[in-house]
Amino acid sequence: MKKQLAPFIWVAPVVLVISVFMLFPLFQALWDSVHGGASGGTKSYVGLDNFKELISSGVFLGAVGRTLIFTLTAVALKLLVGGGAALILNRAFWGRNVLRSWLFIPWTIPLFAGGILFLWLLRMNGGLNLMLEKLGVYPVFWLGPKFAMPSIIFLNVWKGFPFFMITILAGLQIIPASLYEAAQIDGASGVQQFRYVTLPGLRNVILIASLLSTVWTFAQFENIYVLTRGGPGKATETLSILIYKLAFGTFNLNMGSAAAVLALPLFLFFIFWLVKLVRKEAE
Amino acid sequence: MRAKRWQRIALFLILLVLALIVALPLYWAVTIALRPGADMFTRNIAPSSLTFQNFYDLIFDRDWAGFQGVSFGVPLKNSLLVAVSATGFSIIVSTFAGYALAMFSFRGRELVSSYILLAYIFPPFIIVVSLFRFINLVGLKDSLLGVALLHLVIVVPYCSWMLRGYFLSIPKSLEESAMIDGCTRMGALLRVILPVSAPGVASAAIFSFTLSWQEMLFSLITLESHDKFTLPIALLAMVMGDLVQWGKLMAGALISIAPPAILYLALQRWIVGGLTAGSVKR
Numbered sequence: 001m002k003k004q005l006a007p008f009i010w011v012a013p014v015v016l017v018i019s020v021f022m023l024f025p026l027f028q029a030l031w032d033s034v035h036g037g038a039s040g041g042t043k044s045y046v047g048l049d050n051f052k053e054l055i056s057s058g059v060f061l062g063a064v065g066r067t068l069i070f071t072l073t074a075v076a077l078k079l080l081v082g083g084g085a086a087l088i089l090n091r092a093f094w095g096r097n098v099l100r101s102w103l104f105i106p107w108t109i110p111l112f113a114g115g116i117l118f119l120w121l122l123r124m125n126g127g128l129n130l131m132l133e134k135l136g137v138y139p140v141f142w143l144g145p146k147f148a149m150p151s152i153i154f155l156n157v158w159k160g161f162p163f164f165m166i167t168i169l170a171g172l173q174i175i176p177a178s179l180y181e182a183a184q185i186d187g188a189s190g191v192q193q194f195r196y197v198t199l200p201g202l203r204n205v206i207l208i209a210s211l212l213s214t215v216w217t218f219a220q221f222e223n224i225y226v227l228t229r230g231g232p233g234k235a236t237e238t239l240s241i242l243i244y245k246l247a248f249g250t251f252n253l254n255m256g257s258a259a260a261v262l263a264l265p266l267f268l269f270f271i272f273w274l275v276k277l278v279r280k281e282a283e
Numbered sequence: 284m285r286a287k288r289w290q291r292i293a294l295f296l297i298l299l300v301l302a303l304i305v306a307l308p309l310y311w312a313v314t315i316a317l318r319p320g321a322d323m324f325t326r327n328i329a330p331s332s333l334t335f336q337n338f339y340d341l342i343f344d345r346d347w348a349g350f351q352g353v354s355f356g357v358p359l360k361n362s363l364l365v366a367v368s369a370t371g372f373s374i375i376v377s378t379f380a381g382y383a384l385a386m387f388s389f390r391g392r393e394l395v396s397s398y399i400l401l402a403y404i405f406p407p408f409i410i411v412v413s414l415f416r417f418i419n420l421v422g423l424k425d426s427l428l429g430v431a432l433l434h435l436v437i438v439v440p441y442c443s444w445m446l447r448g449y450f451l452s453i454p455k456s457l458e459e460s461a462m463i464d465g466c467t468r469m470g471a472l473l474r475v476i477l478p479v480s481a482p483g484v485a486s487a488a489i490f491s492f493t494l495s496w497q498e499m500l501f502s503l504i505t506l507e508s509h510d511k512f513t514l515p516i517a518l519l520a521m522v523m524g525d526l527v528q529w530g531k532l533m534a535g536a537l538i539s540i541a542p543p544a545i546l547y548l549a550l551q552r553w554i555v556g557g558l559t560a561g562s563v564k565r
Contacts, residue, residue, distance in 0.1 A: 006387075006468075007383045007387040007389040007392070008389070008391075010379045010380060010382065010383035010387070011379070011380040011383050011384065011395050013376035013379065013380070014376050014377060014379075014380035014399065014439055014440075014443050015380075015395060015398065017376065017435050017436075017439045018398065018399065018402045018439065018440060021414070021417075021432075021433070021435060021436045022402050022405060022407075022410060022436060024413075025410035025413030025414055025417065026409070026410055026413070028410075028413035028416065028417075029409065029410055029412060029413050032412060032413070081301065084297070085298060085301060088294045088295070088297065088298050089298070091291075091294075093291070093295060099298055099302060101548060102302055102305065102306075103298075103301060103302060103305055104547075104548070105305060105309070105544065105548075106305055107547070108493075108540075108543050108544040108546075108547035108548065109540050109543075109544065110493075110496060110497030110514075110515070110539055110540065110543060111497055111499065112497065112499045112514075112515035112518060112519070112539070113497075113514075113515075113518070113536045113539045113540045114308075116518050116522070116532060116533070116535075116536040117308040117309070117311070117312045117533070117536055118308055119522065119532075120308075120311055120312065120315060120529055120532075120533060121307065121308045121311055125326075126311075127307070127308070127310075127311035127315075128307075130326055130328060131328060133326065134328065158304070158305070158308070212404070215404055215406060216406070218406065219406030219407075219408050219409075221408055221499070221500050222497075222499045222500070222515070225499070226499075226515075226518075226519065226522075240406075240408045243408060243409075243411065243412075244408075244411070244500075247411070247412045247415070248415075248503075248504065253412050253415070253416065256411075256412045257412045257413070260408070260409045260410070260411070260412065261409075263409065264409060267406070271401065271404050271405060274404055275397060275400050275401050275404065278400060279393075279396070279397060279400065
């Protein structure tokens with residue numbers, strides 16, 4: 001009996017921390033979402049009213065749409081830029097190590113600080129427009145209604161592509177050189193080698209990196225809050241911004257929880273898929 | 284052969300363009316931070332001269348950004364305090380959990396591992412309202428202890444998962460031989476395993492430090508008074524002012540960037556494992 005109990009004592013503090021600070025708050029959010037809200041005090045049961053209001057007012061679906069555009073575009077670009085950089089960096093050339101370290105820098109920059117840097121870069125009289133002016137191009141309202149979404153995507157890709165670069169580079173290095181040699185003996189062209197040796201070898205690395213990045217990008221708050229606060233208007237109001245605004249802007253905590261609960265199924269699927277994949281890969 | 288050569292140069296140039304895009308915001312941040320005040324309203328790309336005045340004012344001139352006389356050293360110290368305490372606690376509990384999950388065999392082991400991994404991936408903004416309520420309930424509103432507690436949400440699952448992966452790579456025979464020599468499990472961990480695992484524990488600690496360092500949402504919902512602000516909130520407060528002092532703002536951003544950037548670049552070798560939480564085999 002004692003022997004069976006001992007391991008649990010070793011893991012108990014961690015399990016306790018996660019339960020108290022994540023599992024319990026999750027149940028609290030579920031409870032919150034069907035109480036209070038728009039009609040009545042915070043404790044009265046309102047059933048699905050909060051959800052209905054979020055959906056019928058259109059704020060929720062609007063935020064879902066923007067979150068999807070933001071997430072899908074940003075992840076695709078990060079994979080493209082990071083993967084491309086990794087493929088080039090995988091060859092030997094002069095200055096490779098310096099370039100790799102340099103390209104890695106954005107990943108080390110805290111999200112909020114990255115937002116601050118871009119605040120200067122993208123403002124009306126900011127860095128990018130000053131440079132464009134020298135080239136004779138009219139200044140662009142980067143953080144205006146039209147370009148705010150591309151701007152936060154730009155920031156997200158700038159900050160996040162090194163993650164793909166480094167993981168894919170590591171993935172490339174574990175593909176055995178003998179596979180390439182065999183392909184060359186069989187007369188495979190460079191493109192064919194990429195298609196039949198490199199890509200299959202990278203499959204799991206790309207899948208896991210993309211899924212992780214999808215969940216992180218989906219939940220992105222810092223970058224957007226610092227750069228645009230969801231504006232102008234609602235141009236960059238993603239789910240995390242919406243939840244924050246509902247809960248702490250209008251101070252309707254229950255409504256904020258309701259939006260969070262409603263958002264949960266959207267990426268729970270990704271999370272479980274990821275857990276399964278990582279567990280399988282790590283064994 | 285000639286074509287190959289051109290191809291190589293083209294690829295190198297693509298990478299160079301990417302390197303320039305990476306440099307763009309950093310170039311501006313550095314040159315704006317080092318620019319003399321009078322230079323701010325010229326439309327020049329390069330500063331006329333360089334000065335550390337902005338950095339000096341940020342720390343020593345109490346009137347920066349009209350911030351109720353709080354030096355920028357205060358948020359710097361607060362962020363450090365929060366990150367160090369969250370990391371310290373988390374490393375201790377995670378070492379035990381990671382060790383047990385890697386070395387012991389017991390029922391429920393896989394379940395606990397999955398629970399930790401799930402917590403690591405789960406985005407905390409879903410439960411931000413509940414955590415806000417919790418902090419108010421236990422009377423930790425506007426306290427650094429409150430922020431540090433909330434950071435455990437991010438840091439503890441991360442460290443546990445990382446350390447579990449690290450201990451898995453250590454041969455079980457090491458523990459067994461220590462126990463044959465008369466060590467208890469705890470003794471084996473402290474005297475034999477930990478000394479060999481020092482690099483793994485150190486890198487988990489460093490990653491956890493940077494995770495806490497860059498977290499903003501929890502500071503935002505917990506802190507109210509200026510002398511309690513952590514770095515992200517202090518910078519946000521500088522932006523909220525009517526007149527943004529860009530030179531000081533960029534200097535502040537650079538100060539916040541330096542510690543994690545230095546730590547990461549010094550530890551590049553270990554980073555891959557950290558990024559994917561041990562999911563990619565090496």
